[in-house]
Amino acid sequence: MxxxxxxxxxxxxxxxxxxxxxxxxxxxxxxxxxxxxxxxxxxxxxxxxxxxxxKAKFLDKKSLHTYEWTEQIRFPPHLTKEELCSLKFIENRQNIVLVGSPGTGKTHLATGLGRKACERGYEVRFYRIAHLVEELEQALHNHRLSVFRKRMEKVDLVILDEMGYLPFSKEGAELLFQIISEFYEQKSVIITSNLEFSQWNKIFTDSRLTAALVDRLIHHAHIISFHGESYRLSHALSKRN
CATH class of the missing domain: 1.10.287 (Helix Hairpins)
Incomplete structure (x- = not known):
């Protein structure tokens, strides 16, 4: 039976x-x-x-449940912590830009939002930006860029981590610009960066391309800034005392 x-x-x-x-x-x-x-x-x-x-390929299991909300985090006037965690920005195809010094919790917050999005049934992809650019360059050289674009069609949220740590080649910068342009008003993007927008020329070789990229990212975006010392550094120093 x-x-x-x-x-x-x-x-x-x-x-x-x-x-x-x-x-x-x-x-x-x-x-x-x-x-x-x-x-x-x-x-x-x-x-x-x-x-x-x-499928999201998060680098760790950090979540919003373990996130420490501190006064170092500055929200724009039109956004609260509760509204951010409600994930309405995904429904509205808006972007989140997390800007501040290394080690202040940007990647943890981005990962936590991404994990919650998965729990809500959204398709999410997490990329270190340098790795994404490498993947795009390889896809271009192997004539598989259309395959990459096809894989991204059903994705609702793309997390691009660590903008600003490494400069891109002209080809890599142009490929990244093309992909982010295709996300514009179609998907939500979360970007973490240790550089203010005015400093993005350091990683993109073309100032006009940089301006166009920033324009697309911030048009429908909530910009959250992080201040203070690195959590990791503070934790390491406290263990030595």
């Missing part, structure tokens, strides 16, 4: 019912049926979230 149940569940594409039905307590048939289907739904949702997390 158990094997027959498994075969029927397989035919009906019920991935979990055969594994959980014996564990469902019930007082009547309706309650049992509800319990089985509810468990199937919950497990499907958990599996979907796990798939989205894996």
């Amino acid at each position: 158990k094997q027959n149940i498994r075969e029927i569940c397989k035919t009906l594409r019920l991935a979990y019912v055969a594994d959980v039905y014996e564990k469902i307590s019930f007082e009547n048939p309706e309650q049992f049926l509800y319990g089985v289907l509810d468990e199937e739904l919950k497990l499907r949702e958990n599996a979907k979230i796990n798939r989205l997390m894996k």
Whole structure:
């Protein structure tokens, strides 16, 4: 009988019912049926979230639950912490720009927002910008840039981490500009950077390209600035004392 149940569940594409039905307590048939289907739904949702997390390729498991909101974080007047964490910016296809010194929590916040987006069912991709540029250059040289663009079509949120640590080649800068331009008003982008916009000319070789890129990023963006000392440095110094 158990094997027959498994075969029927397989035919009906019920991935979990055969594994959980014996564990469902019930007082009547309706309650049992509800319990089985509810468990199937919950497990499907958990599996979907796990798939989205894996596809996002986060570098760590940092979340909003472990994030420390401090006075070092300066929000624009029109945005609150609660509004940011509601993820309405994704629904509205707006961008988030996190600017400040290294080690002040920008990547942690970006990752936490990305993980919450996955939990809400959004498609997310996380890139260190230097790695993204390398991938774009390789895709161009292998005539697979269209394949990369195709993969990004269903993505809702793109996180671009560490803008400003390494300068780009002219080709890399132009490819990055093209991709971000394609995201414009189609997807939400979170960018972390240790440089103010006025300093982005240090990493892009063309000042006109830099101006056009910044214009697209900030047109529908919430800019959050981070001040103070590095958390990592402070933690390391405290351990030495």
